[in-house]
Amino acid sequence: MFASLSDRLTATFKNLRHKGRLTESDINATIRDIRLALLDADVALPVVKQFTSAIRERALGAEVSQALNPAQQVVKIVNEELVAILGGQTRSLQLAKNPPTVIMLAGLQGSGKTTLAGKLGKWLKDQGHTPLLVAADLQRPNAVTQLEVVGERAGVPVYAPERGNMGGHDAVLESGEGTRSFGDPVAVSRQGIEQARARQHDVVIVDTAGRLAVDANLMQQAADIRAAISPDEVLFVIDAMIGQAAVETAQAFQEGVDFTGVVLSKLDGDARGGAALSVASITGRPIMFSSIGESVKDFEVFHPDRMASRILDMGDVLTLIEQA
Amino acid sequence: ARSNTALGKALLSLLSRGGLDEEAWEDVEDTLLASDLGVEATTELVESLRSKVKVEGATDEATVRGWLREDLLALVDPSMDRSIASSRVAGRPAVVLVVGVNGTGKTTTVGKLARVLVAQDKDVVLGAADTFRAAAADQLETWGGRVGVPTIRSDRDGADPASVAFDAVKAGAEMEADVVLIDTAGRLHNKVGLMDELGKVKRVIEKQSPIDEVLLVLDATTGQNGLRQAEVFGEAVDVTGIVLTKMDGTAKGGIVVSVQRKLGVPVKLVGLGEGPDDLAPFDAEAFVDALID
Numbered sequence A: 001m002f003a004s005l006s007d008r009l010t011a012t013f014k015n016l017r018h019k020g021r022l023t024e025s026d027i028n029a030t031i032r033d034i035r036l037a038l039l040d041a042d043v044a045l046p047v048v049k050q051f052t053s054a055i056r057e058r059a060l061g062a063e064v065s066q067a068l069n070p071a072q073q074v075v076k077i078v079n080e081e082l083v084a085i086l087g088g089q090t091r092s093l094q095l096a097k098n099p100p101t102v103i104m105l106a107g108l109q110g111s112g113k114t115t116l117a118g119k120l121g122k123w124l125k126d127q128g129h130t131p132l133l134v135a136a137d138l139q140r141p142n143a144v145t146q147l148e149v150v151g152e153r154a155g156v157p158v159y160a161p162e163r164g165n166m167g168g169h170d171a172v173l174e175s176g177e178g179t180r181s182f183g184d185p186v187a188v189s190r191q192g193i194e195q196a197r198a199r200q201h202d203v204v205i206v207d208t209a210g211r212l213a214v215d216a217n218l219m220q221q222a223a224d225i226r227a228a229i230s231p232d233e234v235l236f237v238i239d240a241m242i243g244q245a246a247v248e249t250a251q252a253f254q255e256g257v258d259f260t261g262v263v264l265s266k267l268d269g270d271a272r273g274g275a276a277l278s279v280a281s282i283t284g285r286p287i288m289f290s291s292i293g294e295s296v297k298d299f300e301v302f303h304p305d306r307m308a309s310r311i312l313d314m315g316d317v318l319t320l321i322e323q324a
Numbered sequence B: 001a002r003s004n005t006a007l008g009k010a011l012l013s014l015l016s017r018g019g020l021d022e023e024a025w026e027d028v029e030d031t032l033l034a035s036d037l038g039v040e041a042t043t044e045l046v047e048s049l050r051s052k053v054k055v056e057g058a059t060d061e062a063t064v065r066g067w068l069r070e071d072l073l074a075l076v077d078p079s080m081d082r083s084i085a086s087s088r089v090a091g092r093p094a095v096v097l098v099v100g101v102n103g104t105g106k107t108t109t110v111g112k113l114a115r116v117l118v119a120q121d122k123d124v125v126l127g128a129a130d131t132f133r134a135a136a137a138d139q140l141e142t143w144g145g146r147v148g149v150p151t152i153r154s155d156r157d158g159a160d161p162a163s164v165a166f167d168a169v170k171a172g173a174e175m176e177a178d179v180v181l182i183d184t185a186g187r188l189h190n191k192v193g194l195m196d197e198l199g200k201v202k203r204v205i206e207k208q209s210p211i212d213e214v215l216l217v218l219d220a221t222t223g224q225n226g227l228r229q230a231e232v233f234g235e236a237v238d239v240t241g242i243v244l245t246k247m248d249g250t251a252k253g254g255i256v257v258s259v260q261r262k263l264g265v266p267v268k269l270v271g272l273g274e275g276p277d278d279l280a281p282f283d284a285e286a287f288v289d290a291l292i293d
């Protein structure tokens, strides 16, 4: 296994010294390297296919460059295409004309929603907003308590009229399988917006329970929450470590709650984060923020160019190209 | 009906062209890659299949599929011991430590495993050695309440996780429990300080009692990074088994094939949902069948 695309390409083109127009066989060899590198980076297969065929087309028609060898020419094209998909529609939060701005969070179990609620709250507060967090996950054991602690750490108030799943003994379903909410998350979400209006909070962030793409009931619950609160933004939170499941998951959430933006979480890990490319290219929704740690300040606006070189680990090749 | 699957179609078109169609081989490769098996394992499996098709000259899909299934099964190795250390050893409780990156399902797995053990009439004690994440101890305590077992915790956020773990093992010994299950904070394997902290948790527990089982919890949706997670956790705490969670979704969890091979330890349990009964022993054959379906 080669460590990076740079290494792969260097190996492929070791014997190629000529410069000029790319031949078809140059391109085929390079495309195979790129395919493997993208798969190693967890870019989903359908996206890899789409992407490599776009690269092939552009590479075949590529301008003759005196400065770059064929590998470098292809890498340059790959980088441009990656940045175009990842950053095609970068934008900032959509604020409501009539406050409060309503932001709903959605995603798989454990993806980082509740943590993000605190981060987003703090980030907005630091910009002079007066956010309110709403505890609408009444299902995960102690999700409400978790949001309260997160809110305290962020210095942002939390609206939590229901305690959710806690206390234990009454929490077991008859079958012992699956789980359920203790109270009505749709009602809590709706009341949260009313509360924000009454207390003059200008942004409301609604934390919801994690749900699987295939769980039709829970997906409907998310759709009901959306319908009840008409959010200005629905942020889909996805773990940067996710593999091939990214496409189905993103599609299910797009159909289920029609999210408006994406947050990539746990980017402080060493996963290559191919999911970024998968989600952006499958849904066409912009990636807006990166979550980069467990504390409330570990949060930043998404940088498409950094993500592009992270996915393909093309650092040194790109430097070479810039110097050429 | 078999040939309606992507793999079936790929195998059929491959065989109809005498096993020489590169594109069809790529399709076979794709069906494996789609399960997160990874480039390395997939390439090996396809190479092996290719040479078998060439040497033995297969003509029907079922035979080739059978070969692939055999190879995969050999990788997953149904003969490994997948039992969980959960009975008293030499007059003391068994100690199980649960570790993994953030949000994979550690706390939930501890709760569900306690439920299984209680159903086997065992006395279980939970230790809340995640003192970092917001309300982690409350979450575990709720699970304890749910399944009817005591939870040893600190009242203080940010307490020393090693000393909570130590206290839990000590309490387990005093209560003459059968097993102590210790939940730890999620941590990314590339964070040296946090991995050192985990090493310390282990060492401090070992002042009191040997550790009988270290379960690494992996989320089935995890891609190729899962292998790095396994390597680093394996080095830090001698993992003895893997728990593959969230298998109730569409993800196949193919990364555990490489993980098992790398660590030489088996997948022991699978998580199938958020409820207390949503935990099952790992079934190698069912897992492989799902991979190639």
Ligand SMILES: Nc1nc2c(ncn2[C@@H]2O[C@H](COP(=O)(O)OP(=O)(O)OP(=O)(O)O)[C@@H](O)[C@H]2O)c(=O)[nH]1
Pocket (backbone or CB within 6 Å): A107, A108, A109, A110, A111, A112, A113, A114, A115, A116, A137, A140, A143, A208, A209, A210, A211, A265, A266, A267, A268, A269, A291, A292, A293, A294, A298, B102, B103, B133, B186, B188
């Ligand atoms: N290292 C790291 N950990 C994170 C990040 N975001 C969240 N986490 C951790 O991931 C775990 C899960 O985060 P939560 O915010 O509880 O995730 P969730 O989506 O609300 O989970 P559910 O409500 O159970 O579906 C926690 O341990 C968090 O501390 C991040 O950007 N980096």
Ligand SMILES: Nc1nc2c(ncn2[C@@H]2O[C@H](COP(=O)(O)OP(=O)(O)OP(=O)(O)O)[C@@H](O)[C@H]2O)c(=O)[nH]1
Pocket (backbone or CB within 6 Å): A109, A110, A140, A210, A212, B100, B101, B102, B103, B104, B105, B106, B107, B108, B109, B130, B133, B136, B184, B185, B186, B187, B217, B245, B246, B247, B248, B249, B270, B271, B272, B273, B274, B278
């Ligand atoms: N669908 C499904 N959800 C699961 C499963 N196991 C855990 N979860 C959910 O995944 C989320 C995270 O689970 P936790 O048990 O809190 O994960 P953790 O590893 O303890 O998280 P940290 O302590 O924050 O690192 C919760 O919403 C759980 O309900 C499973 O097998 N299937």
Ligand SMILES: [Mg+2]
Pocket (backbone or CB within 6 Å): A113, A114, A115, A137, A140, A143, A207, A208, A209, A210
């Ligand atoms: Mg949550």
Ligand SMILES: [Mg+2]
Pocket (backbone or CB within 6 Å): B106, B107, B108, B130, B136, B183, B184, B185, B186
């Ligand atoms: Mg936990």
